[in-house]
Amino acid sequence: MNKILLIIQREYFSRVKKKSFIVMTILVPVLFIGMISLIAYIAVKQNDFGDKKKIEVADESGRFFARLKNDNSVTYTAAKDLATAKSSFIKDGYDYLLYIPASMEGVQLLGEKKAGPMTSGKIEDELTEIIRAQRLAEAGIDSVTLAKAQKSISVASMQVTEKGVKDANAGVAMGLGILCAFLIYLSLFIYGTQVMRGVIEEKVSRIVEVIISSVKPFQLMLGKIIGVGMVGLTQFVLWIAISIGLSMAGGTALMKNSMHNKQEQMAQMQHVGGNVSVATQQVPANETSGVMQAIAGIPIAYTLGCFLFYFLFGYLLYSAIFAAVGSAVDNETETQQFMLPITLPLIFTFALAQSFIINNPDSSLSIWLSMIPFTSPIAMMIRIPFGVPVWQLAVSMVLMVLGFLFTTWVAARIYRVGILMYGKKASYKELAKWFMYKE
Amino acid sequence: MISIRHIVKQYAAHRALDDVSMEIEKGTVFGLLGPNGAGKTSLIRIINQITAPDSGEILFNGEPLNQVHVDRIGYLPEERGLYKKMEIGEQILYLARLKGLSRPEALKRAKYWFEKLQIQSWWNKKIEELSKGMQQKAQFVATVIHEPELLILDEPFTGFDPVNAEVIKNEILELNKKGATVIFSTHRMESVEELCDSIALLNLSHKILDGKVKTIRNSYRNGTYVLEYEGDKIPMNGSAPFAILQETGHDGYRQVKLKINEGSKVNDLLHYMLPLAAINKLEEVIPTMNEIFIQKVGSSNA
Numbered sequence: 001m002n003k004i005l006l007i008i009q010r011e012y013f014s015r016v017k018k019k020s021f022i023v024m025t026i027l028v029p030v031l032f033i034g035m036i037s038l039i040a041y042i043a044v045k046q047n048d049f050g051d052k053k054k055i056e057v058a059d060e061s062g063r064f065f066a067r068l069k070n071d072n073s074v075t076y077t078a079a080k081d082l083a084t085a086k087s088s089f090i091k092d093g094y095d096y097l098l099y100i101p102a103s104m105e106g107v108q109l110l111g112e113k114k115a116g117p118m119t120s121g122k123i124e125d126e127l128t129e130i131i132r133a134q135r136l137a138e139a140g141i142d143s144v145t146l147a148k149a150q151k152s153i154s155v156a157s158m159q160v161t162e163k164g165v166k167d168a169n170a171g172v173a174m175g176l177g178i179l180c181a182f183l184i185y186l187s188l189f190i191y192g193t194q195v196m197r198g199v200i201e202e203k204v205s206r207i208v209e210v211i212i213s214s215v216k217p218f219q220l221m222l223g224k225i226i227g228v229g230m231v232g233l234t235q236f237v238l239w240i241a242i243s244i245g246l247s248m249a250g251g252t253a254l255m256k257n258s259m260h261n262k263q264e265q266m267a268q269m270q271h272v273g274g275n276v277s278v279a280t281q282q283v284p285a286n287e288t289s290g291v292m293q294a295i296a297g298i299p300i301a302y303t304l305g306c307f308l309f310y311f312l313f314g315y316l317l318y319s320a321i322f323a324a325v326g327s328a329v330d331n332e333t334e335t336q337q338f339m340l341p342i343t344l345p346l347i348f349t350f351a352l353a354q355s356f357i358i359n360n361p362d363s364s365l366s367i368w369l370s371m372i373p374f375t376s377p378i379a380m381m382i383r384i385p386f387g388v389p390v391w392q393l394a395v396s397m398v399l400m401v402l403g404f405l406f407t408t409w410v411a412a413r414i415y416r417v418g419i420l421m422y423g424k425k426a427s428y429k430e431l432a433k434w435f436m437y438k439e
Numbered sequence: 440m441i442s443i444r445h446i447v448k449q450y451a452a453h454r455a456l457d458d459v460s461m462e463i464e465k466g467t468v469f470g471l472l473g474p475n476g477a478g479k480t481s482l483i484r485i486i487n488q489i490t491a492p493d494s495g496e497i498l499f500n501g502e503p504l505n506q507v508h509v510d511r512i513g514y515l516p517e518e519r520g521l522y523k524k525m526e527i528g529e530q531i532l533y534l535a536r537l538k539g540l541s542r543p544e545a546l547k548r549a550k551y552w553f554e555k556l557q558i559q560s561w562w563n564k565k566i567e568e569l570s571k572g573m574q575q576k577a578q579f580v581a582t583v584i585h586e587p588e589l590l591i592l593d594e595p596f597t598g599f600d601p602v603n604a605e606v607i608k609n610e611i612l613e614l615n616k617k618g619a620t621v622i623f624s625t626h627r628m629e630s631v632e633e634l635c636d637s638i639a640l641l642n643l644s645h646k647i648l649d650g651k652v653k654t655i656r657n658s659y660r661n662g663t664y665v666l667e668y669e670g671d672k673i674p675m676n677g678s679a680p681f682a683i684l685q686e687t688g689h690d691g692y693r694q695v696k697l698k699i700n701e702g703s704k705v706n707d708l709l710h711y712m713l714p715l716a717a718i719n720k721l722e723e724v725i726p727t728m729n730e731i732f733i734q735k736v737g738s739s740n741a
Contacts, residue, residue, distance in 0.1 A: 006536055012526060206520030213487040213514040214537040216506075366446065402518060420489070422518065435450055 003215045004223045011198065011227025016234060025235055029242040037250050053119055055109075056094040058082040060102040067130045074122065086110070098123060104131070150267075173385035174358050180307050180381040185350045188314055188377070191232040191344070192322040196335065198224050199326030199419070208419045209415065217416035222408075225319045232315065306384050309397060314377030317404045318342070324411035327418030327432075328426035349375040353382045361386040371396050373403025440465040440589065440620045441486065446495035448481050456492070456645040463622060463637075465500075468615055470631045471624040471640035472728075472737055479624050480517065482641070483591055486622070487514050499589075510539040510654070513587035517594045517624075519578055521566045527577050528553075528562035531584065538585040545584065552580040556606070571598050579607055583614060590614065591622045596630065608634070628729035638728070640735055647739045648731075656725045659734075660700040663724040664708070668723040669693070670716030680707040696724070 015021055038299045052072065058079040059065040068076045079085035082099060089097040089110075096111040096119070109115050109123065137406050138145060202208040211220055324337040349369055357366045369379035370388075370408075379387070417434035424430065441463040448456040456478045463469045473479050484490045486497060486508060497504040497643060498512075521530055528549065535545035553559040556576050566574055575598040582591065584622050592611070596604045612634070615621050623634060632652060639649035648655065663684070675683065680703035685696040693716075699708055705721070712718060726734075 003537055006533070010533055014522075201522070205523050206516075206518045206523055209489070209516040209518055210521075210534065210578075211516065211537065212489050213512070213516070214509060214534070217489075420484075437450070438491070 004219050004226075007215065007220060007223025008227040011224050012230050015194070015228065015231045021231070021235070025238045026242065029239050030248060032310060033246040033250060037247075041374055042363040052097045053115075054093065055096045055098050055123075056085050056092070057100070058085050059100045061074045061100070061104075063134070064100050064127065064130055068126060074119065081120060100127070109184050111372055140176050149422070161393045175356060176303065177382040177385045180303070180384070181350065181353050181378045183379045184307075184311050184347060184381060186313055187232055187236070187311060188318045188346060191228050192318045194231070195228050195319040196322040196326035197332065198228065198327065199323050199415075200332055200335075201423075204331065205325065212419070217419060218412045221320070221323050221412055221415050225316060225323060228319065228404055229312070275281050303384060306393070307381060310377040310381055311405050312398070313373075313397075313400045317373060317400070318346075320404070320408040320411040322433075324414040324418065328421075328431060330422065333425070345372075345374040346378065349378045353378055357382045367392065371399055373400045373407075413437075440467075440500060441622075442501075443486075444496050444498070444500040445481070446485060446492045446497070448478075448485065448490070449493050449740075450639065454644050456485075459641070459644075459646050460495075461639045461646060461649050463620060465620055466615070466618060467636040468611075468623055470620040470635035470638035471622055472626075472628075472638055472732060474626075477641040479641055481621070483514075483516075483593060483624060483636045486591060487512060496576060510585065511588045512621050513582040513585065513590045513591045514539075515578065515582040515590075515595055517597075521574060521581070523567040524565055526563050527566055527569065530539065530566070531577060531581050534581040535584045538583050538587075548584050548586075549580065552584060556580065556610075572603050575599055576603065576607075579610070583610075586662065587619065588601060589620050591624075593624045594626070595623070596625075596627065598676065628727065628732055631680070631728050640732065642736050642739050645739075648735050652728065655731065656728070659726040659731050660723065661726075662701075664697055664699065664705070665720070665722050665724055666695045666697060666708075666712070666718065667693070667720040668712065668716035668718045673712070673715060678711070680711055689701070 053074045055074055055076050056079045057065050057068065057076050058081065060082070065076065065078050070076060076098075077094070079089070079097070085097055090112055096109050096115055099108040099110065102109070107127065109120055124302075133143070136143075147159055202211070202220075208220075321342055324344065328338070329335050339366055352369070356363075357379055359370065360366055366379060366383060369375045370383050370392070376399070380393070381395055384393075413435045414431050418426070418431075421434075443459060443463075446456050446459045448454070459482060471479050473480065481490070485492050486504070488504065488506065499508045502508075507691070509694045514674070517718065521527070523625060525533075531549045532545045532555075535549065536542060541547070550559070553562060556579075558576050561569060561577070562571060568578070569577070579595070582592070584665045595607060595611070599607060608630070611621060611623075621634075623631075625631060635652050637649070637651050638655065640647050660733065666680075668728075670693070671691070672686075672693070673679070673695065681699045683695055683697050688696050697708075699705065709718070709721070
C-alpha cells in the first residue's frame with residue numbers, strides 16, 4: 001500500500017512539475033476565455049468596428065425618407081431623382097443607393113459592392129417597421145394599444161417528479177449535458193493517452209524491470225493510473241478556477257463598459273422621447289433571467305456528483321485498457337492498431353450524443369448506451385440534466401464499477417507479461433496468450 | 440540462503456526451466472552461467488518474484504519465498520535503465536524508498552554512495568544528460584542502496600570501461616565480504632573464475648553442471664602440464680611416462696605441453712626429465728571455466 005502511494009506521488013509530481021503542464025494549465029483557459037470574450041466584444045461593438053455606410057435614398061413616394069433614422073452604422077441622404085443619383089452616387093462618395101419605388105414593389109439597394117446582410121437587414125427592418133406603423137395608424141390602432149398587445153410568451157418547460165413540479169429548460173439542459181459529456185470525452189483521451197505514454201516510457205527506458213523487482217506489476221499500473229488521474233483532476237480544477245477568475249474579472253470590466261453605454265443610450269432616448277426602445281430592452285432581460293432560472297433549477301450537487309463519478313470511473317476503465325496497450329508495444333507508433341477499437345465506442349457515443357441522445361434522452365437506445373460501461377460515461381451525462389430514474393442511474397453506476405474491475409483485471413494480466421516483452425510484435429492472438437499465462 | 444527446488448516454468452509452447460534445483464550458500468558469490476536462452480533470466484525473475492514458477496519452490500533462508508523478501512534483494516537486470524527525464528538523485532531516492540527505506544535514510548545512503556563512486560556532482564542531472572558509464576554507476580547505487588542480503592546481478596559489467604568495471608567489481612567483493620550473498624549471471628568466464636565460489640551451468644532449460652568452481656575445475660583435470668626447460672628436444676621412446684601434445688622453442692630453451700600417461704604421476708615425469716634437461720618450470724594446466732563451459736554445453740547440445 002505504502003509503495004502504491006510512492007508510485008502515485010512520483011507519477012503525480014513528475015507530471016505536475018513539468019513545464020508543459022504549467023503552460024497548458026494556464027494557457028488553455030486564457031485562450032478559451034480570451035477567444036470567447038473577443039467574440040463577445042466584437043459582437044457587442046460591431047457597429048464601431050464596421051465602418052459607417054453612407055446611403056443615398058431615392059424615395060419616389062416621399063413617405064419614407066423622413067422616417068429613416070441615422071445611427072452609428074448608416075447615414076441617409078435624400079437624392080434629387082433616381083436617374084441622376086444612379087449615375088453619380090458612387091462619384092459623390094456614397095456607398096449605396098436605396099431606391100424605393102412608389103408602389104413599394106422592387107426596393108433596390110445599389111452599390112459598387114454587394115451590401116452585407118447587416119446593412120440590408122437593417123434597412124429591411126426599418127422599412128417594414130415604417131410600413132407597419134403606417135398601416136396600423138391607418139387602421140386606427142395607436143402605438144400604446146399595440147405595445148400592450150405585444151406580449152412575448154416563453155414556454156416554461158416543467159418536469160413532474162415525485163417531489164413536485166420542477167423547472168426544466170431543455171436548452172440549458174442540453175448545453176450542460178453536452179458540456180459534461182465533452183469534458184469526459186476529452187479527458188478520457190488526454191489522460192488515457194498519458195497513462196499509455198507513461199507505460200511505454202518505462203518499457204522503452206528499461207526501468208520497468210527494476211521497479212517490478214520492488215513492487216507488483218499491478219501496483220505499478222494502478223499507481224500510474226491513479227497518479228495521472230489526479231493530475232487530470234488538478235488540471236480540471238485549475239482550469240475551472242482560472243476560467244471563473246478570468247471571466248469574473250472580464251465580466252466586471254465588460255459590465256462596467258456596457259452599463260456606461262446603456263446610461264448614455266438612456267440619456268439619448270430621454271431626449272428623443274421614444275418609448276419603443278425601452279420595450280425592446282426588456283426582451284433580452286427576460287431571456288437571461290429564464291436561463292438563470294434554468295441553471296438554478298438544475299441540482300448542482302447531483303449533477304456534479306454524477307459528473308465526478310462518471311469522469312473517475314470512465315477514466316479508470318479506459319486508462320487500464322490504455323495501460324495494457326502501452327505494455328504490449330515497443331513504441332507509440334505501434335499503438336495504432338489497438339487504438340481504433342478502444343476509441344471507437346467513445347467516438348461513436350459522442351457523435352450520437354450530440355444528435356440522437358440529446359433529442360431522445362429516454363429512447364431505448366439512449367438507455368442502453370447509458371448502461372454499457374464503455375459508453376455510459378458520455379451517454380449518461382447527456383441524459384442526466386433531463387432527469388434519469390434512480391434505478392437506471394443505480395444500475396448504470398453498478399455496471400460501471402463492475403466494468404472497471406473487470407477491465408482492470410484483464411488489463412493487468414496483459415500488462416504484467418507485456419512490460420517484459422521486447423521486440424515481439426504484439427497481435428491480438430499474442431495478447432490473448434499473455435492473458436492466459438499463469439502468475 | 441536460497442534453495443531452488445524442482446522449478447518448472449512453462450511459456451506457452453516453450454519450457455524455460457525444466458526441473459531446475461540448486462543451493463546458493465550464504466555469503467558466497469554464485470555464478471549462474473549458460474548460453475543465451477538457457478533459462479537464466481527466467482530463473483532470476485522467479486527469484487525476484489517478477490514471475491512465479493509453474494511448480495517447484497524457492498526457500499529464502501529456509502522460508503518459502505514471499506513478498507516480504509523483496510526488500511532484502513537487490514536486482515540489477517540485464518535490460519536496465521532509469522527514467523530519462525528524472526533527476527538522478529531523486530530517482531535513486533525513489534527506487535530506494537520502493538525498497539522500503541525512509542526518505543532521510545535513503546538520502547543519507549545515496550550521498551554516501553555518490554561520494555564513494557565520485558558521482559556526487561551529478562545529483563541534479565537528468566539521466567539523458569549522463570554518459571552510459573555514469574548511468575550504470577547510478578543504476579548500481581540503486582541496486583545496493585538498501586543493503587540487500589542477496590544481490591542478483593545480471594551481466595553487471597556491460598557498459599563499463601575497464602577502469603570502472605574494476606571499481607564496480609571491487610564494490611561487489613566488498614559487499615560480499617560484509618555478508619551479502621551474490622548471484623552473478625554472465626557469459627564472461629574470466630570474471631567467473633575471479634569472482635565466483637560456486638556456479639551452476641544451465642543449458643536448454645536444464646541444469647547441466649553445478650558445484651564449487653575449484654571442485655569443478657579439479658574434476659576436469661586430465662593430467663596436462665606445461666614444462667619449460669633448457670636442453671635438447673626430448674627423445675621420445677616407449678619409456679616416457681607422457682605424450683607430447685605441443686612443442687615450441689629455440690636456442691635450447693623449450694616449452695612443451697604434455698599429457699601424463701594414465702597411471703603415471705608428476706614424479707615419474709620429473710624422474711624421466713631430470714637427467715635430460717635443466718627444468719625451469721612445471722605447471723599443471725587446469726581447464727578454464729570457459730573451456731569447461733564450451734565442452735559441457737557442446738556435449739549437451741549434441
